[in-house]
Amino acid sequence: MAEYSALALLKNALTGNRDWKPAWRKPEPKPEYDVVVVGGGGHGLATAYYLAREHGITNVAVVEKGWLGSGNVGRNTTIVRSNYMLPANVRFYEHSMKLWENLSHELNYNVMFSQRGILNLAHTPSQADDFIRRGNAMLHDGADAVWLTPAEIAKKVPGLDVSAKARFPIVGGLLQPRAGTARHDAVAWGYARGADRLGVDILENCEVTGFLREGERVTGVATARGEIRAKKVAIAVAGSTGRVMKLAGIDRLPIESHVLQAFVSESLKPVIDTVVTFGAGHLYVSQSDKGGLVFGGDIDGYNSYAQRGNLPVVEEVMSEMASLFPGLAPVRLLRSWGGIMDMSMDGSPIITTGPLPGMFLNSGWCYGGFKATPASGWCFAWTIAKDAPHPLNAAFTLDRFHRGAVIDEKGQGATPRLH
Numbered sequence: 001m002a003e004y005s006a007l008a009l010l011k012n013a014l015t016g017n018r019d020w021k022p023a024w025r026k027p028e029p030k031p032e033y034d035v036v037v038v039g040g041g042g043h044g045l046a047t048a049y050y051l052a053r054e055h056g057i058t059n060v061a062v063v064e065k066g067w068l069g070s071g072n073v074g075r076n077t078t079i080v081r082s083n084y085m086l087p088a089n090v091r092f093y094e095h096s097m098k099l100w101e102n103l104s105h106e107l108n109y110n111v112m113f114s115q116r117g118i119l120n121l122a123h124t125p126s127q128a129d130d131f132i133r134r135g136n137a138m139l140h141d142g143a144d145a146v147w148l149t150p151a152e153i154a155k156k157v158p159g160l161d162v163s164a165k166a167r168f169p170i171v172g173g174l175l176q177p178r179a180g181t182a183r184h185d186a187v188a189w190g191y192a193r194g195a196d197r198l199g200v201d202i203l204e205n206c207e208v209t210g211f212l213r214e215g216e217r218v219t220g221v222a223t224a225r226g227e228i229r230a231k232k233v234a235i236a237v238a239g240s241t242g243r244v245m246k247l248a249g250i251d252r253l254p255i256e257s258h259v260l261q262a263f264v265s266e267s268l269k270p271v272i273d274t275v276v277t278f279g280a281g282h283l284y285v286s287q288s289d290k291g292g293l294v295f296g297g298d299i300d301g302y303n304s305y306a307q308r309g310n311l312p313v314v315e316e317v318m319s320e321m322a323s324l325f326p327g328l329a330p331v332r333l334l335r336s337w338g339g340i341m342d343m344s345m346d347g348s349p350i351i352t353t354g355p356l357p358g359m360f361l362n363s364g365w366c367y368g369g370f371k372a373t374p375a376s377g378w379c380f381a382w383t384i385a386k387d388a389p390h391p392l393n394a395a396f397t398l399d400r401f402h403r404g405a406v407i408d409e410k411g412q413g414a415t416p417r418l419h
Contacts, residue, residue: 032220035061037063043373043380058199074188090141093368110186111183111186116274143176147174148174181286191377211247217358218359235363239258242256259338262296266333268291278320344364344419348395349366378390
């Protein structure tokens, strides 16, 4: 039954909005749970939801140091795609895409998933060959991909400069039609409400300050709201992974934390009805339902825990936007923000058991965290419930870096900032 129907909106408008049911409860922590999930972002909330829904494990707590949506799940450019090349990544992100396609119905909550497509522009013949190769790999592993000519691109995105005199000539583009965008806040709220309705306790303002141990085994967490014991403890804290894991005595992990900026312009009439990425640099842009252009580019390139960035990246991203869309040069920037990226050594995620008994780790998302939210939670819940990975995340182990079995999506080697 819909809780936010037109009739409910009208009724509450007439009664001063006093009778809305809270989307989730505000419980006090229990002394013990079957599973404690550290991190109330998209991945943590999705994990708790799928633990309850798929595996019947409802004695679960999600502990979040702030309020829900205060981290990366509310600080991203909302792009959803599965246009990867390596088999492990394509299959994983394609599973996520399929979950996205039914997510609003499953959660009974509109996450505003819009399959407007994503277009990767190619600017040289060699880049076109590379993109076509990736498109063929996507088709081979069950994703969708279409190659567009410059004329087809000009028709699809009229504002692009596709002329022969363009600073970065466009020779074609790889389109994934099923890709698109979703409303980041709605994803967090939908998973939170869904988990809460299944009996999960969501504990906000409950920062983890340490881990409880019996020998090597993790048996719970110490928090700002007291000690909480658990049979299993799952970590899903994105860019804060290094700091949280250090509390458990894990000083070295194959990830680095970097700040990634995002931007939104003033509202415009509809001008871009897809997601466009720049192949000669690093820019991705879409237009929100409010009319603002939402876009981003490179991480700032230095290690940081700050949720803000510096001006050189701002200048670079704006110049790339003006090169692609000369007509948008006068548009004013409305605001910017930053998220803390947990950049893995090979550009692919970590969803695994360990590294300590009783602990499970979800990290290393680089640029792929938001789009992976459903599959990340689904696979992480499976791994926690079964004490073993699902085939979709079996390759995303922590020890792959010791074994040399890296999943190097961009071919950049073991340099996190380049992924």
